[in-house]
Amino acid sequence: MAEILPTLTRGDLCDVTFANYSDLFNRPGSQGQSAEEFDEHAVTVMTELLDAVLEELSEQFPMENRSQEALVVRDARFQLDAVVEQRQTQGLGAIGRRLVGITTTMLRLPGVRRSAQWMNGQALFFQLAQVGRYLDRRSKKAKVGEAVRARVLDGLDHARPLVVVSHSLGTAVAYEALHEYEGTVSLWVTLGSPLALGAVVLDRLVPRPAVCPENVAAWLNFWDRDDVVAGRPHLAKWISPNSDGVKAVTERVDSSGIWTHTATKYLEHAAVARPVIEALQP
Template sequence: MATGKPQLLFVHGIGGLRHTATDRRRWLEALAAGARDAEMADAISALTQSWLADVTFADYSDLFDRRGAQGEAAGELDGQDVSFLVELLDSMLEELAEQFPLESSPQDARVIRDARFQLDAAIQGRQAQGAGDIGRRLVGVTTTMLRLPGVRQAAQWMNGWAVLSQLAQVGRYLDRRAGKAELGAAIRARVLGVLDPARPLVVVSHSLGTVVAYEALHEYEGAVSLWVTLGSPLALGAVVLDRLVPTPASCPARVASWLNFWDRDDIVVGRPYLADWIRPSRSGVKAVTERVDSRGLWTHTATKYLEHGTVARPVIEALRP
């Protein structure tokens, strides 16, 4: 049985280079706001002062930066990046179309239709174009998607290229080819290296971090009292689900409880089917999914999710003795 002071692990998602201490503080402040929203104000100091748990922000963003991924031009996407992004955008648009049908969301549906037209044109011209030309066409797709209300005027991603380049990180992590799989292994080692399997653990993961956490927790030998996934692309069809290791996808064996939260306006989360598409663990644990509705224009951030009382409450309860 795990004993000692609990560990709270934050696992970030796609994006640029992180500042570990700053992001740790921001995530904790958002979780504290969620505690206030849940009417658990007595837990705020215990969280922010690390009395309740030892809090670690697992930062692996620099591992992506080795290839210059943060500053390269659209024409420098390689063929594997392009192949993955075509599949990912196709899956995202398909699922967004289900979320925003023409009869109930005509303006959003028209944006999605325009993006679909651009993507289909890029796919049709793929044989005659190089990766750079396709990459520029895909920037047009993501630029159009930025017209959706959930991402319009977003402070984090200012243009279509930024969206595309950061979405490409998902494909780079999942690349299992010889000479490429080392990136994923290094990221998981970075996450697992900060943990003590002898102590209780709560994991809060976001975006690509939910994919990283899925594979890392399958390798982890300690007990995990709670795993929280926020804005997860795990159920984005074959483009992510079929690339996971191990497969077929199942809840990691050492996880005692798995809560998955999604926001309807989160562009990276198409639909909440994660609980249906990922098998339970041998002990019967599977994802329990709940929708949250965030305020503001950009919902695909961990802090937006953590500010909800419905997200913060189970985290705090899992950390308390």
């Protein structure tokens, strides 16, 4: 592998494109985001997403262990159940504030609290909320997802084989974009993917029922047991293979440190980086 790295970093081996679409989630003229701006649809998606994340966390930190982490998850679950039960009697602004309270509680988990990625519960809340905004299919709202996929596909050469490395929300974007892409994808890698978070993501994808894109020749999915965003390794079971029999091949990685969701944490593993480099060789 060492002899391949210089040609990769110099750009001799391939062209590298990074699709940055974060600006597309900023509302024009907005001076900041507020949970009180959420409508009924956004609240529904966010409630379902938090429910799925807390379900994953409860598997990692079962209550019978009586650990500090398990107590935090139980506290967040209690708050979410209260929001669901009292939803009809509250205004959307109040619900939004209470959902931010749940993500603030989640920051008490040691690995999340000490991460510089999310400085407060509102920052975590709005990063999770991007999933719902991307998957919103209602008329003008759907234009966000369309613009994101266009940004991803822009400038790609259909005549050349493509290797795709996608992370977090980007795995849902890649799923839909690759179904639109007309070229060959020699390898698709998904890292920290929420694709397997049940109905909240999987059942909102297009096309559905979910199926591996036809042009994908190999799909590798990596997840870390301490990644609060990634679903358990259900992709091979819940997303059907394409007509060539290609489906997700899932492998668990165990990262060191206090926060394991970042793409760089995943790419530090040889098991993740090696197949990408091998796929790029002529």
